Amino acid sequence: MFAFWSHLLPVIKLYLLGLKVLLTQLFSRPFRLPVMPRQDGKVAIVTGGGSGIGYEVVRHMARLGVHVIIVEFKKLDLASLQSVHQFVQSFKQRRLPLHILVNNAGVMLVPEGRTEDGSEQHFAVNYLGHFLLTWLLLDTLKDAGKCGLFSRVVNVSSSAHRIGKIRLHDLNSRQGYSAHAAYCQSKLAQLLFSSHLHQELQRGGFPVTSCAVDPGMVDTALYRHLWTPLRLAQSALARLLLRTPAEGAATVLHAALSPALEGECGGGYWADGCRQMTTPPTFDPQLQLSLWETSLQLLGLQ
Structure with missing residues (x-):
């Protein structure tokens, strides 16, 4: 009985949270991105840039003159640590600077499965692969940043982090799987990483900021693994309740490009174009550090 409820409770919590977000979106206007200055000379990497929110981010950046490198799963398999290493090696061989890294690619509610490295798929793709990608590109980001024009790491998260729990003893969900x-x-791990990374960069005096962004509930392929009746309802009501990919991309672009967020104004958790408070675990320094150190060990970086 306990196992049944421990599996069902996250389902109930996530769908109730989703309903709350949908109602909020129904009665509020989406954030509209202000006119941004030209960004000529900047180089950006956007994971998952071939569709959905990522595509809209890439499209807008390119219009502003950014040299955007679109990272798709077929070119960079975030579920494969070897693939991440190979991508970064290939990028560095081009000797390009890197001013913006948008960690956008993700999976949601996929069936239980393991990566070639033995990690649970959500943890691997949404978090661990992006952790490794960011870590390997940090020196390049630091070299490109300068006083008054910081490089930026933007981690695309979700309101789902609010009901997430970090199980340091079982990060790969081996003791019972719930998608x-x-x-x-x-998603909570993303926020903990983003916050701790920003603090580490500030302490080191490096010209790089890190922040997390919640784009809201957006009409993309991310929801294809929803329970079938909900997926059908989502398809029917998408235009009414869900944001368009362009609307979802607005806060991501704001965090990545806005001059108003330069330097010390960076960092934090952003939604609807504003810095917002989030759940207490996100600010727990011991939890941040424990997850950081555990991740380094899992990735063989320590």
Whole structure:
């Protein structure tokens, strides 16, 4: 009975949270991105840039003159640590600077499965692969940033982090799998990483900022693993309740490009174009550090 409820509870919590977000979106206007200055000379990497929110981010950046490198799963398999290493090696061989890294690619509610490295898929793709990608590109980001024109790391998260729990003893969900719990854990892990990274960069005096962004509930392929009746309802009501990919991309672009967020104004958690408060675990310094150190060990970086 306990196992049944421990599996069902994350499902109930996530769908109730989703309903709350949908109602909020129904009665509020989406954030509209202000006119941004030209960004000629900047180089950006956007994971998952071939569709959905990522595509809209890439399209807008390109219009502003950014040299955007679109990272798709077929070119960079975030579920494969070897693939991440190979991508970064290939990028560095081009000797390009890097001013913006948008960690956008993700999976949601996928069936239980393991990567070639033995990690649970949500944890691997949404969090661990992006952790490694960011870590390997940090020197390039630091070299490109300068006083008054910081490089930026933007981590695309979700309101689902609010009900996530970090199970340091079982990050890969081996002691009972729930797709809903695994997804929420991966999104909370993103925020913990983003916050701790920003603090580390500030302490080191490096010209790089890190922040997390919640784009809202957006009409993309991310929801294809929803329970069938909900997926059908989502398809029918998408135009009424869900944001368009362009609307979802607005806060991501704001965090990545806005001059108003330069330097010390960076960092934090952003939604609807504003810095917002989030759940207490996100600010827990011991939890941040424990997850950081555990991740380094899992990735063989320590």
